[in-house]
Amino acid sequence: xxxxxGIHWFRRDLRVAGNNALQQNWKENNGRxxxxxxxxRAFLARPDFSVNRFQLFINTLIGLQEELREIGSxxxxxxxxxxxxxxxxxxxxxxxxxxxRLFTCNRDYEPFxxxxxxxxxxxxxxxxxxxxxxxxxxxxxxxxxxxxKVTEGYKVFTPFSRKWLEAFRKDDVQNRIKIQAKxxxxxxxxxxxxxxxxxxxxLDLGIKSVDNLEKYSKENKKNVDxxxxxxxxxxxxxxxxxxxxxxxxxxxxxxxxxxxGTSKMSMFLKxxxxxxxxxIYYLGLNFYEKKDDSGKATYFKEIIWREFYYHxxxxxxxxxxxxxxxxxxxxxxxxxxxxxxxxxxxxxxFPIVDAGMRELKQTGWMHxxxxxxxASFLTKDLLIDWKWGEQYFMDTLLDGDLAPNNGGWQWAxxxxxxxxxxxRIFNPWSQSKRFDPDGEYIKKYVPELSTLEAKKLHVxxxxxxxxxxxxxxxxxxxxxxxxMYKFE
Ligand SMILES: Cc1cc2nc3c(=O)[nH]c(=O)nc-3n(C[C@H](O)[C@H](O)[C@H](O)COP(=O)(O)OP(=O)(O)OC[C@H]3O[C@@H](n4cnc5c(N)ncnc54)[C@H](O)[C@@H]3O)c2cc1C
Numbered sequence: 001x002x003x004x005x006g007i008h009w010f011r012r013d014l015r016v017a018g019n020n021a022l023q024q025n026w027k028e029n030n031g032r033x034x035x036x037x038x039x040x041r042a043f044l045a046r047p048d049f050s051v052n053r054f055q056l057f058i059n060t061l062i063g064l065q066e067e068l069r070e071i072g073s074x075x076x077x078x079x080x081x082x083x084x085x086x087x088x089x090x091x092x093x094x095x096x097x098x099x100x101r102l103f104t105c106n107r108d109y110e111p112f113x114x115x116x117x118x119x120x121x122x123x124x125x126x127x128x129x130x131x132x133x134x135x136x137x138x139x140x141x142x143x144x145x146x147x148x149k150v151t152e153g154y155k156v157f158t159p160f161s162r163k164w165l166e167a168f169r170k171d172d173v174q175n176r177i178k179i180q181a182k183x184x185x186x187x188x189x190x191x192x193x194x195x196x197x198x199x200x201x202x203l204d205l206g207i208k209s210v211d212n213l214e215k216y217s218k219e220n221k222k223n224v225d226x227x228x229x230x231x232x233x234x235x236x237x238x239x240x241x242x243x244x245x246x247x248x249x250x251x252x253x254x255x256x257x258x259x260x261g262t263s264k265m266s267m268f269l270k271x272x273x274x275x276x277x278x279x280i281y282y283l284g285l286n287f288y289e290k291k292d293d294s295g296k297a298t299y300f301k302e303i304i305w306r307e308f309y310y311h312x313x314x315x316x317x318x319x320x321x322x323x324x325x326x327x328x329x330x331x332x333x334x335x336x337x338x339x340x341x342x343x344x345x346x347x348x349x350f351p352i353v354d355a356g357m358r359e360l361k362q363t364g365w366m367h368x369x370x371x372x373x374x375a376s377f378l379t380k381d382l383l384i385d386w387k388w389g390e391q392y393f394m395d396t397l398l399d400g401d402l403a404p405n406n407g408g409w410q411w412a413x414x415x416x417x418x419x420x421x422x423x424r425i426f427n428p429w430s431q432s433k434r435f436d437p438d439g440e441y442i443k444k445y446v447p448e449l450s451t452l453e454a455k456k457l458h459v460x461x462x463x464x465x466x467x468x469x470x471x472x473x474x475x476x477x478x479x480x481x482x483x484m485y486k487f488e
Pocket of ligand 1: 267269302367397402
């Protein structure tokens with residue numbers, strides 16, 4: 001019989017340092033806390049499952065398990081869905097008279113997760129296990145930002161960001177940042193001194209932690225077709241260190257895809273290797289005035305955009321399946337499958353679009369400016385439903401994340417809240433001339449064009465032996481798109 005210990009359920013908070021819920025559990029149970037992660041096999045069949053992203057996730061979990069073992073705890077990896085996993089686990093622990101006294105997790109805001117968490121919480125209560133949930137991966141939670149009534153969410157970014165920044169200045173929120181940043185101190189402690197930070201393992205509870213993580217990794221790796229980058233908080237901080245020197249230039253460089261002018265934090269944020277609060281602290285981001293267009297303020301705004309899209313998904317969960325603006329839920333898309341395949345393969349005959357799609361396929365990431373260009377091109381030039389593009393991005397992006405992905409797609413397709421108006425249609429030729437004038441980015445990912453003069457990359461290429469002519473004519477498609485949005 002083992003008493004007075006806690007279980008922490010890891011989901012998208014895959015780190016120890018500055019992990020709010022884990023820390024509270026640790027405090028309340030004097031270090032007697034064990035971790036668990038439940039992987040649902042049904043997830044493998046989900047349409048938004050990505051082999052490459054899953055590998056990044058598994059690698060992060062393996063690192064987390066090692067770290068927890070080094071500091072005196074452990075991570076149990078269960079490969080059945082949480083409902084069954086926790087039912088079985090609790091009944092085993094009950095038999096042994098060893099139920100935990102506290103179960104913690106950090107809050108997740110996706111519609112699917114909210115339903116799941118409610119049911120797990122009820123299950124815990126049925127076993128009389130105390131449940132506590134915490135804020136972690138967002139700095140300010142969606143329910144904390146509202147207009148005049150708690151039930152009223154913001155549909156427009158600027159007033160949302162004003163309200164968000166108002167909250168940001170409050171002591172309570174500043175404390176959140178300080179508390180999470182305190183986790184960095186732990187990272188600098190010598191290994192010896194943290195060896196016994198935690199004081200309990202699954203073995204103490206008579207539960208054998210089978211190393212099936214390695215098994216999953218081996219199986220999954222067979223299908224991985226890109227290089228999986230380094231993962232975990234330490235890797236995130238290494239990247240952030242490199243980016244720190246470029247922060248002042250962020251405003252000017254963030255739109256140039258041939259330059260590494262952005263932080264590449266998104267894949268770390270996605271699985272909680274790092275949090276918004278930790279980035280804010282590390283980069284010294286602070287309240288900015290309306291007209292501030294410094295690199296710092298511009299970067300901070302992007303972080304707030306991320307929080308905004310979570311806010312939208314939380315308030316209007318239907319956006320996961322349909323247009324935010326109901327009038328655009330039944331647009332008459334052309335949905336030409338051949339064109340969709342060419343878009344995916346980077347063979348549309350529009351060099352900037354093809355470079356972006358090939359970057360995505362080869363690396364699992366795509367520059368934000370190019371994401372906007374390829375999304376606009378798919379919806380307003382090829383007249384293909386934004387949901388097809390959203391799905392393909394989820395299949396391929398290492399940072400694929402429902403809230404910002406859905407927000408980005410609905411923004412580009414003009415179906416979302418605070419989206420660009422439908423008549424604002426990117427011209428792919430002028431976009432490429434403006435943001436990749438020397439064709440450096442295009443030539444990197446479309447090597448068959450590497451010997452072409454830069455100016456020839458921003459106009460239709462009609463007679464190249466290895467590169468296709470444009471599959472559509474932009475000016476014609478633009479008119480068709482306008483008609484579609486006007487329901488003509
Ligand atoms: C069609 C489309 C799909 C997208 N899909 C995703 C996705 O699946 N996952 C994802 O994390 N981001 C997505 N974005 C937003 C953005 O492209 C990425 O967050 C960004 O490119 C990540 O690179 P970075 O970390 O270097 O960004 P940085 O420029 O360094 O920005 C720092 C952080 O701010 C946030 N951020 C930056 N730009 C945006 C934005 N436009 N919207 C919301 N948050 C932003 C991200 O968390 C990012 O890591 C999408 C954008 C578009 C237009």
